[in-house]
Amino acid sequence: MRVADFIFKYLADSGVRDVFMISGGGAMFLNDALGQEKRIRTICNHHEQGTAIAAEGYARATGKLAVASVTTGPGGTNAITGVIGGWLDSIPILFISGQVKFSTSIASRPELPLRQLGDQEINIVDIVKPITKYAVMVTDPQKIRYELEKAIHIAMSGRKGPVWLDIPINIQSAEINESDLENYVPVEEKTVLPQDEIAALYRKFLTAKKPVVIAGHGIRLADAVESLDQLITKLKIPVLGTFEGFDMLPSDSPYFSGRIGTIGTRSGNIVLQNADFVLCIGTRNNIRQVSYNYENFARRADTVAVVDIDPAELQKNTIRITDPICCDAGVFLKEFLAAAEASGVPDFSSWLQWSIERERKYSVVPQAEKGMPGVNPYHFTRILTELLPEKSIVSCTNATPSLALFQSGIVKKGQIMYCNSGCAAMGFGLPAALGGAVAAKNGELTICLEGDGSLMMNMQELQTVRHHNLNMKLFLYNNNEYCSIRQTQDNFFEGRHSGCDNGSGVTFPNWKVLSAAFDWRYEEICSAEEAVAKLPAILSSEGPVFVEVKLVPGYRFEPKLSSRRLPDGSMVSASLEDMFPFLPEDEMKQNIYQG
Known part of the structure; x- marks a missing residue:
């Protein structure tokens, strides 16, 4: 069989049932092989940016690897915006691009500073390397299984993300014997479960009076939404949603207390800023979430714990983190639940009720004024x-x-x-x-x-x-x-x-x-x-x-974080709980928990 045939046979054998693609001359054998693999439905887009973003949507909806196939040159570069989206939001996507035959590629003459050698060629691998977990041109037909398995393993392991295989046209059409192909054997990584850190964190939780959980997208990426539900049901404390993870907690949950961030809900930010124990799980706490006034994030908290699988996210110079825990969100949830079952849980009912009351009070949505055209x-x-x-x-x-x-x-x-x-x-x-x-x-x-x-x-x-x-x-x-x-x-x-x-x-x-x-x-x-x-x-x-x-004309995004003008005319970044339209001072005082 051809390399191209093996690629899509392997993907189908692995459970892939849909591939997003745009055909092209540089990918003609890939296109032909995909069309011949009847277990896979081909979704033909009309622009490669659409191909890449559709693959992202598919991965988000299924929790599985998505696959996108494009051609050489502009076929690859058109997909880059979608690659960036997957890279930044940790979405696993396998990109497979066609390429000119190796002998007419600039990769065949690395000693020369050529811009292009083959027709419609561009060095897509070096372009996408900074925004993928792995990107390589496959130059040996016998390495196709190895590179496929390696790319998929990398995409789905650790902090997930996009990977890219660039396949020259002479490699696509090369004949191979499937039984002769080399497998990729992942290097076994010694994962050290931070049990001591989790145990120490739970001891802090036992002394807290106003704990909250901030639920991030990493929980869904870890296929641990059910584990989150089990933990919250056990702890019975307020849960706050994030921009990427707000769909994991139903609005009618007895623990839902709002959503946080510069464009979050007023209740979510008020609850966050009152908490003395903040547990962030699977969220990288980006600027949109913590604001440029990040020094004031969780300003009343003695403990700010962040659980993230990416160690770099725990070392950023933004919010104050007292307990950084480098761990898969799903693993952490199970360990923290085990600690709760072993050591018991304090009664936080007064704090929870206060938090829910804030959510109910500030969940009213604006409506268009009578006589105005459109809808808010x-x-x-x-x-x-x-x-x-x-x-x-x-x-x-x-x-x-x-x-x-x-x-x-x-x-x-x-x-x-x-x-x-x-x-x-x-x-x-x-x-x-x-x-x-x-x-x-x-x-x-x-x-x-x-x-x-x-x-x-x-x-x-x-x-x-x-x-x-x-x-x-x-x-x-x-x-x-x-x-x-x-x-x-x-x-x-x-x-x-x-x-x-x-x-x-x-x-x-x-x-x-x-x-x-x-x-x-x-x-x-x-x-x-x-x-x-x-x-x-x-x-x-x-x-x-x-x-x-x-829509009604002239509407504004509200509530939102905005700067305050001081009496001397200077501007200061407001704290997260102080959202525009600004509340009266006496109401702000009422939003400080006194329990």
Whole structure:
């Protein structure tokens, strides 16, 4: 068989059932072999950025390795934004690229500073090395099993992430005997379980009065959501959601107390800043979460423990960490639960009740003023998520859709909700939703929360969804501008706009006409009342539906962390609990736990 045939046979034997791809001359044997492997469904995108991001969405929805195949030159470079997203958010994706034959590649003449030798060639391996866990050009047909197994092992081990195999066309077509191929044997890493550190941390927990758990995306990556639920049920303490991990705790959980960060919920940040014991599990505490005023993060806490599988994340010069624990989140959860069962758990009911009361008090979402056209995005998102079934998949793009979902969305048990946090690229929502819809083997409803600016970046994937008649409902948050950019320019440049709206050079198409061109059913929602009336029928319908949600003009992202102007005119970064719109001083005092 050919090397190309072996690649996809091996992947199919390993359980891969879907591959995202765009064909190309430099990958022609890969394309042919993929088409011949009947156990794998091929999802043909219309841009390689869509291919890469769809693979990310698939990996997020399944918890498994995703596979993407592209061609040489621009086929590889077009995929880079998706690679970055997977790299920063720890998503396991195997990229397989075609390449010119080795004898006409610059790799064959390393002594020369050539830019290009073969037709449409680019040295993709060196380009993606800084943003992958492993990247290599396969130059020996007999090494294909070794390199495949090595790449997959690396992608799925430790802190997960993307890997890249570049296959020259003469290697793709080379004949091999499968029984002669060398296996990759992983070097057995001696993992030392930090039992002493975990035991010491639990002793601190026993003396705490106001403990909280911050649940990060690393818990889902470790396939440990059930372990989190078991631990929280045992400890009976407040749990706070993170931007990448907020879908793991249902909103009706008796322990849910909000979500944290610069664009978190007011209740989540208030509870965090009152806690004396903060346990961060599987979250890297990025700047969006801890703010630039990170010295004040968990400022009343005697203990700030961070559990992360990546030792580098425990050594950053940002928040104060009293107890760094380098450990897989799933392993830690089981060990901490064992400690709780062995040593018992104090009664934190008063603290828990106080925290839940804060969440209830500040969970009200803003509505459009009477007489104003459109619907407030926070209000619409609350209405929508209240109606979504359990086990639905929700992909959202950045800015308005992701902020509205994070701050006002209702999460139900079994749902998967995701947005890319580290890269935060416009154009993420639709292709990532495509990946989620492909992963929904039992017909689970897939929701795409998309912005008008973002959809313009990858709208071609509407055709991919239509081609496969996927059960996706796309909600276009139409504000007719780049809302986050407009707000930034209003704040910093006295309302001078550049490249953010109609008056400064950015316009959008007629969405009804565009959806018809892609043969999507079209619906329009212009008010909260219409949302309540129309959504049940939309959500229960079959196939793709394009819903244009016309938003109220001029809305702002609130609450959010903002700087305070002091009496002398100087600006100071506010602490996390002090979100804009600022609360009266007497109310802020009421938000200090006195138990």
